[in-house]
Amino acid sequence: MNSDSEKSDYLLLFRGADWHRDLSPDELQKTMTVWMAWFNRLVGEAAARAASRSRPSRRSFPAR
Amino acid sequence: MNSPTGKSEYLLLFRGTDWHGGLSPEEIQKVMIAWMEWSDRLVAEGRSKARRSLEGGGKFVSGKERKVFDGPFAEAKETVAGYFLLEVDDLDEAVSIARDCPTLAYGATVEVRPMPSRCLASELAVAKIEDVARRMAGRSAPADAAGRLPRELTAK
Numbered sequence: 001m002n003s004d005s006e007k008s009d010y011l012l013l014f015r016g017a018d019w020h021r022d023l024s025p026d027e028l029q030k031t032m033t034v035w036m037a038w039f040n041r042l043v044g045e046a047a048a049r050a051a052s053r054s055r056p057s058r059r060s061f062p063a064r
Numbered sequence: 065m066n067s068p069t070g071k072s073e074y075l076l077l078f079r080g081t082d083w084h085g086g087l088s089p090e091e092i093q094k095v096m097i098a099w100m101e102w103s104d105r106l107v108a109e110g111r112s113k114a115r116r117s118l119e120g121g122g123k124f125v126s127g128k129e130r131k132v133f134d135g136p137f138a139e140a141k142e143t144v145a146g147y148f149l150l151e152v153d154d155l156d157e158a159v160s161i162a163r164d165c166p167t168l169a170y171g172a173t174v175e176v177r178p179m180p181s182r183c184l185a186s187e188l189a190v191a192k193i194e195d196v197a198r199r200m201a202g203r204s205a206p207a208d209a210a211g212r213l214p215r216e217l218t219a220k
Contacts, residue, residue, distance in 0.1 A: 009116075011116070011118060020200050025193045025194070025196040025197040026193060028188065028196050028197070028200060029188055029191070029193060029196050032184075032185045032186075032188040032196075033189045035185045035189070036185050036186050036189045039185070
């Protein structure tokens, strides 16, 4: 574990610059849309985790 | 130009995990000291925004079946050992920095890749369909498929 959040960091390297060669423009755009949905979900999940970690813990105090 | 400062971003990928094969521990440490001085200077100058080394191992995911293999899936000399994220004026400056890499003299290589200001996928996901093929037509693998620097740049 090596990040401030006590998680581990990994680098994803995406290999291949010609994967789209046999795809139609429609298919290509559909793939890009799926890609962005995947990526945005990961970003959203990371933001949600960060938010939940930074949220102050609930504490109850006796009424005065 | 693709950063808030008006500079361009480039990724230096350091390839080669066996460059130290013929060196003594003292020689390896000397190279590492030179590396850290070089790296720290780039950070101090504001030209390196991020730097990380990569551990060996990991996994390689491939194909429609999404098979998982032990990785990295490359020979030691091709394996990415780390990266710098540079913020510099242009490709020439990025290459000039790459040429100063201390491990080049021992067989490691540095791949210099420009980073676009905007994510291609996000643009294509919403582009007019007639623009999608046109945008992708110009995209292909680097001239040298392995992405290596020309040999004359790897020899000091």
